[in-house]
Amino acid sequence: MAHALYALGRIALAAIFLWSGYGKLVSPGGLSMMLAGKGLPYPLYLTYAAGVAEVGLGALVVVGWQARAAALGLVAFTIAATYLGHDFWTQTGAEARGNQIHAAKNLAIVGGLLMLVAGGAGRFSLARK
Structure with missing residues (x-):
């Protein structure tokens, strides 16, 4: 059951x-x-x-092939996207609050991706051993 949940989590993480x-x-x-x-x-x-x-990179994460490298690439992408697109520190009011929420969401996504980098793709993947 844990292996299936891990695979579902990998798919959900890549879906966005x-x-x-x-x-x-x-x-x-x-x-x-x-x-x-x-x-x-x-x-x-x-x-x-x-x-x-x-x-x-999202497709590689879904199928679990080169998932660690793909997740690392998505970490870099997400950090760059957050810096460029959700620069709440340069804004005020509702715009700043909205972008701060998006930046926090991206931080959570980075956390999930880093767990994938650390743990690998899991049993239900093209990289299984």
Whole structure:
């Protein structure tokens, strides 16, 4: 039972990246405009790269192949996304509170990913031994 729960947890953890990454690939406008507004170069290419990274690394976590490396990549991605997209420390009022909640959620996701890095993909994975 514990092995199945571990696999379900791995899938649930990756789901947000699969969903978000797919959204970036089919509708890149919003993130691209935000990145451009922050002065980053090639915002459309960065948006597509983010989408590919989220979908690709998320899929590796789901199937449990190279899950530790994929989870580490998602940790780096999540930290960068939090810094760029949820910079509550530069905001005030409701906007700051909303982004602080998103940043805290991302911190929790990073925690789950780090547990995956430490524990590996588990028994029900392509990497099982």
